[in-house]
Amino acid sequence: MSTLKQLASKFLGHDSVFARRTAGGIQPPPFKEHSLRSRIMSTPIPPQLTIPIGPESSGEITRLVDIADQVLKYQKLAVISFSAKGRSDVPVHAPTSGVITSIENSIVADHSQQQQLCINLTVDGHDEALLLKPHTNHSQLSSADLVALIRDAGVIGMGGAGFPTADKLSAYSVLPIEFLIINAAECEPYISADEALLRERANRVVLGAEILKRACAAQRCIIAIEDTKPDAIAAIKQALLNEASNQQCCELVIVPSKYPAGSEKQLIQCATGIEIATGQHPTEHGIIMHNVGTAYAAYEAIIEGKPCISRFTTLCGQALKTPKNFEVLIGTAVGFLFELCGIEANKKQKSIVGGSLMGSELGNDKAATCKTTNCLIAASSNELQAPKAERACIRCGYCADACPSKLLPQQLFAFSKTLDTTQLLEHGILDCIECGACDYVCPSQLPLVSTYKESKKLIETRRQSLEYSDYWQQRFQFRQYRVKKEKDQALSRKLDAPLQSMQAAERAPKNKNNEADFISKEQASRDIAAAVARVKARRNEKNK
Amino acid sequence: MLPLISHWLTQLVIGASLLLLTASVLGKITRYLTQQLTAQKSLVNRINRALPQTQCGQCGHPGCLPYARSISLGEASNKCPPGGQETILALAELLNEPVRGLDPAHGQFRDFSVAVIREGECIGCTKCIQACPVDAILGGPKLMHTVITSECTGCDLCVEPCPVDCIDMINHLAPAISHTTPPYSDLRSSLGANT
CATH class of the missing domain: 3.40.50.11540 (NADH-ubiquinone oxidoreductase 51kDa subunit)
Incomplete structure (x- = not known):
């Protein structure tokens, strides 16, 4: 070689x-x-x-x-x-x-x-x-x-x-x-x-x-x-x-x-x-x-x-009189570029950003071009028409021949309809590059790529919800552990309570020996007696 | 013959072989029982994994795992409103049962929503905190409470105990969890509930 x-x-x-x-x-x-x-x-x-x-x-x-x-x-x-x-x-x-x-x-x-x-x-x-x-x-x-x-x-x-x-x-x-x-x-x-x-x-x-x-x-x-x-x-x-x-x-x-x-x-x-x-x-x-x-x-x-x-x-696009390639300043409005190419507004059916197969429809011509805007199509009514009403899959296999990723589009379509993510993953839907070749060849006008896009979204949401459920389960288990621990602690405190009061009683005589504390207690009883005497005196005065 | 049996060496051999036999039989029984137990356990685990883990208790069980245990013992699998049709389909496939509609006795499916406390009206009673199965509510006695949105499972359990009705369930696109996403290689095994 x-x-x-x-x-x-x-x-x-x-x-x-x-x-x-x-x-x-x-x-x-x-x-x-x-x-x-x-x-x-x-x-x-x-x-x-x-x-x-x-x-x-x-x-x-x-x-x-x-x-x-x-x-x-x-x-x-x-x-x-x-x-x-x-x-x-x-x-x-x-x-x-x-x-x-x-x-x-x-x-x-x-x-x-x-x-x-x-x-x-x-x-x-x-x-x-x-x-x-x-x-x-x-x-x-x-x-x-x-x-x-x-x-x-x-x-x-x-x-x-x-x-x-x-x-x-x-x-x-x-x-x-x-x-x-x-x-x-x-x-x-x-x-x-x-x-x-x-x-x-x-x-x-x-x-x-x-x-x-x-x-x-x-x-x-x-x-x-x-x-x-x-x-x-x-x-x-x-x-x-x-x-x-x-x-x-x-x-x-x-x-x-x-x-x-x-x-x-x-x-x-x-x-x-x-x-x-x-x-x-x-x-x-x-x-x-x-x-x-x-x-x-x-x-x-x-x-x-x-x-x-x-x-x-x-x-x-057919709605432009002079289609051409521009060196466009980033941020230029799409409508401005169309004007430069001599757009016939009554002929234009829709604007598309990107090519005819992977591009997406642009809702507003005021949108600005960015560093990835490679193509803008002003399509007239007789080009890039929306697909006709879909018919049943006749299993012709043209899509499988056209698929550049060697997938089986008709199988993926069937699994997408039944939301069977296991089979979709098994059949390699994540390898789909969404090129639209299967859509192009399908004689039954099936919306294949848009269905796969939906399926990919579904797979993503299922993956996410699994992630959430794992997380919530952890949180739930942790809470159960916490609640049990707190209960146990409360119980042990309750059981320990008599012991603690005994300990407190043991500690009590020691306090009596404490002179400062003794004095303060005597002081307190004297204060209380004085307060009571004051109140009595006030009452007597009022009664008089 | 008799003297042969009565010989101490023969007795020892017979005793040892009997012991071995009993041990092996016992071992087999234990192994069988363990297998049964693990099969049951793994079924419970798989059912549990198909449940949404909101821990809402709408199925009549205190949490998703008890319900999973109950399903593995034969209870109907269509009693989980937060899981909706997705969960019913996954469980039907797992248990090889026909697909049934959601049992209306246990509630209706609704889009994911999270609890939001109208904080001005909260009196700080802590009742919602005690009700929350995933510790998603923050606050103390006589202090304002608030829901940590990213932790909320949307289980509704805090709405009922609130004495001043200051908790609303607000539609939320998706919970925001800030831990890393697993790589796609894990996807194949984790997504297929029956594989």
Whole structure:
């Protein structure tokens, strides 16, 4: 095999890593061509920014600025600390200069659509910036320095999960990292931000990948991309040739196009042949995966010294006249971006954040974009329709063929209906990545993934209620023990009472011998007699 | 023959073998009895684990464990209102019985709620403190009492003894317990009541 690989690398240049086959998958129409027609555009600075810090429940938020403060571009506004979860802090920076008008909870355009604490910034339009500290020669910095700089720039996973990048990178201190995989697969329909980024700025992405590789002390770096993106592949190859002086900085692996090729476990299997088992983490196998956007953010954080204040977002959907990819300032309202793309309001049926398969519907176009908003779809009435009425499962097995986690979706569906958590766990529901491939192929239009989501919630509540009941049982047993102990003590006190009175009687004569006590008693009887005499005298006076 | 039996060595051998036989029989009986006992105990434990442990006594027993013991001896398993349909299903599966509805004589299922004392009205009689099965109420004689929300099982037992009716049961999404969650590997064994 190794000789074969060597031969192949001789002839094919950078395609020296082979893509392996992975289970399941579907091939939906990509719908990416519309947004890829134009180049990446920078948005004009919107008059108002709503900069999300994070959900208040997830971590401790420290505000560094107050209402009515004047802030400059790149200024640190707040820090959200995840120390309770054993993670480090993520700072949030001002995307432009202006005045802070309020700090309140509002809806953010991400998958969870939770309320997040946001800083409302009224933009002054001057775009006055703090001076940046670029590190053009990143090879002089140590891994720890790189991780610290990336942490300070507030870089989080741009793929969608939003896990703090610095925390993922610092895994090298615990486990040796063999592979750093840069995920450029971008398999979900409609999303084209990563492809556009690679097409135009591949040099910077490759440099960013190199920085990430050094930061996590990985031995090899693999850029994984789908074979349906020839422009991007050509750009990466060119960038790798430019970097050729720096030997073996990155390798390119072209993976067959299917959904979900870009899912973490699936892409790892495809690129390295390693299958991650249930409950395991890729770092246990010496693998770390980062998104292309994260690599670009790392490039900006180190080479330009720029904190993470923008991201690449695809705007598409049939209700937009000119769908395109934007470099969006964090905190820009979704409606503002739609306006820039020439939205036809009467055509728009719904807004979706994320791709067509895993995305979720956005209730309000005033929602602000955050660091994980990769795609916004303004869908017209004849695309992304809600599924028709569900029919009975006909056991065709298409879903089992499509499942990338090798699960049996129809069985899971049946067990979900009967709330049989034992069987659900036995059939590996926790391995479901909720990709929606089963939903896509189901001829009976069954709402499979949403049912699994409910089941996962049920499993979680059952687990929690078991936890509570264990705790309550402990408390109950402790109370019984306490009550019994107190009763025993009371009983023994009662039994000891005669003994104690005897002891007291024994002690009594000793007291009589005590002269001071004797005197005080005599004194007391004299006082009482005097008081009685006084009262008698008063009465006599009254009677007179 | 007789002289042989009467020989002291033979007597010793016979006596020893008899002793061994008795010992082994006794051992087997003890082992059987212990097994039965542990089976009963483990059944009680498993039933107890399926019960919600609110210790509310609505089933007519003073706590969940006594009810579990009683179920293992044949009592109906549909007398636990706080557990609701979930508990009934789990118990039916465990005991291999048909699923029945909740016995309305013992109360209705309701969403998880916790006791909240209207503190301005509390006279400090300590009656609720004595009633609480999990020591979730804090206070002293003639001093204001309060419920520690994170410890409350929502059993209702404090509502009845309050002489001034200052305790409300308030709907609460979920109890907040601040100890670490067990890893998922324990889940498989702990969730399946019958495995």
